[in-house]
Amino acid sequence: MTLKFARLGTAGNEQPAVIAQDADGTEKYFDLSPLTKDIDGVFLASDGFTRTRAALQSGELPEISAEGLRVGAPVARPGSxxxxxxxxxxxxxxxxxxxxxxxxxxxxxxxxxxxxxxxxxxxxxxxxxxxxxxxxxxxxxxxxxxxxxxxxxxxxxxxxxxxxxxxxxxxxxxxxxxxxxxxxxxxxxxxxxxxxxxxxxxxxxxxxxxxxxxxxxxxxxxxxxxxxxxxxxxxxxxxxxxxxxxxxxxxxxxxxxxxxxxxxxxxxxxxxxxxxxxxxxxxxxxxxxxxxxxxxxxxxxx
CATH class of the missing domain: 3.90.850.10 (Fumarylacetoacetase-like, C-terminal domain)
Incomplete structure (x- = not known):
């Protein structure tokens, strides 16, 4: 399963999401909010990618629709x-x-x-x-x-x-x-x-x-x-x-x-x-x- 991380929503109000792509190319969007408030340095430094994969496998992340949602920068405002x-x-x-x-x-x-x-x-x-x-x-x-x-x-x-x-x-x-x-x-x-x-x-x-x-x-x-x-x-x-x-x-x-x-x-x-x-x-x-x-x-x- 290939993962891609995104932030969806209006500017300043983006919500973290993960896109999971199966071997056949099928993509599904999942809400990352149960794991993190944002895709930021704290999430990345705390092994966020590994925790996301485990949460997907255990069914902890709810599936969402991204239709009509703005796509923000995939990382919250960086320090540098x-x-x-x-x-x-x-x-x-x-x-x-x-x-x-x-x-x-x-x-x-x-x-x-x-x-x-x-x-x-x-x-x-x-x-x-x-x-x-x-x-x-x-x-x-x-x-x-x-x-x-x-x-x-x-x-x-x-x-x-x-x-x-x-x-x-x-x-x-x-x-x-x-x-x-x-x-x-x-x-x-x-x-x-x-x-x-x-x-x-x-x-x-x-x-x-x-x-x-x-x-x-x-x-x-x-x-x-x-x-x-x-x-x-x-x-x-x-x-x-x-x-x-x-x-x-x-x-x-x-x-x-x-x-x-x-x-x-x-x-x-x-x-x-x-x-x-x-x-x-x-x-x-x-x-x-x-x-x-x-x-x-x-x-x-x-």
Whole structure:
């Protein structure tokens, strides 16, 4: 039985759920509330995946219908969102950068996390808003000064799809660059739809794709990463404490608008991102209005 973890409901009121898929592909949704209030660091650190499987086998979790329910980010607001830049050689090349010899690390505010199907705001003054499909790591136990890659693997709870939306005019100009400005915008880290346990994922061989208005933009594989997930977690642990529930987004492959081959995101555009086995996102974009945070025009689906 394959398990996928999700959070369903209106923003701020999501309820934890697990999707159980049988060998024949049949999926059923179950309420996780008897085990946990949320899919968060506490749940992950307390062997939540194993307890869920046992509860399903014993019939402790009630089956539910997910029809009509919003899909939220599959992890409750993390303490940290850590990002890796330029982690695919071809993307570094299209960005005009030399492939790094050590991971390029930056942070995103945790309030950038949004649902995988939520309408997505383009900042009021943005002219160069860009997509980035990325494999997201979710941490399952504290990682600090890890001594081996095996130790790092043991700290990974699971994986999800992420979109690291980036405003290039805010990010790049200037001698030093301004990555924090370009990567911290509201709802700029759609996450999900599911969290899949690491034991069920070959994270080093996953196809990643992005479509914009139905046209292919990115099509690559995590096997092309410069630094794989275990290496990333081990490296980060030497410089910061990673806590259960933290999210690491691991870099994007080639095919972004920054390459000059494609136009940047415009109001009305639909961006779809998917990773094998981890699901598919879809965001419709609208122009945010000055002085507002999340007002969505009536014609844009939430």
């Amino acid at each position: 969102v850590v990002a890796i830049g330029l982690n695919y050689t071809a993307h570094a090349a299209e960005s005009g950068a030399t492939p790094p010899e050590v991971p390029v690390v930056f942070l995103k505010p945790s309030n950038t996390i949004s649902g995988p199907f939520d309408a997505a705001p383009i900042p009021p003054s943005s002219e160069k808003y860009d997509w980035e499909v990325e494999l997201a790591i979710v941490i399952g136990k504290e990682a600090s000064y890890l001594s081996s890659l095996d130790d790092a693997k043991a700290c990974i709870a699971g994986y999800a799809v992420a979109n690291d939306l980036s405003e290039r005019d805010y990010q790049i100009p200037g001698a030093a660059g301004q990555w924090t400005k370009g990567k911290s915008l509201p709802a700029s880290t759609p996450l999900g739809p599911w969290l899949v346990p690491a034991a069920d994922v070959d994270a080093n061989n996953l196809r990643l794709r992005t479509l914009v208005n139905g046209e292919a933009r990115q099509d690559s594989n995590t096997s092309d990463m410069i630094f794989d997930p275990a290496t990333i977690v081990h490296h980060l642990s030497q410089y910061m404490v990673l806590e259960p529930g933290d999210v690491i987004i691991t870099g994007t492959p080639e095919g972004v608008a920054l390459s000059g081959r494609f136009p940047y995101i415009q109001p009305g555009d639909v961006v779809e991102l998917e990773i094998d086995g981890l699901g598919r996102q879809r965001q419709e974009y609208y122009r945010a209005q000055a002085g507002t945070v999340s007002a969505i025009p009536a014609h844009v689906s939430a």
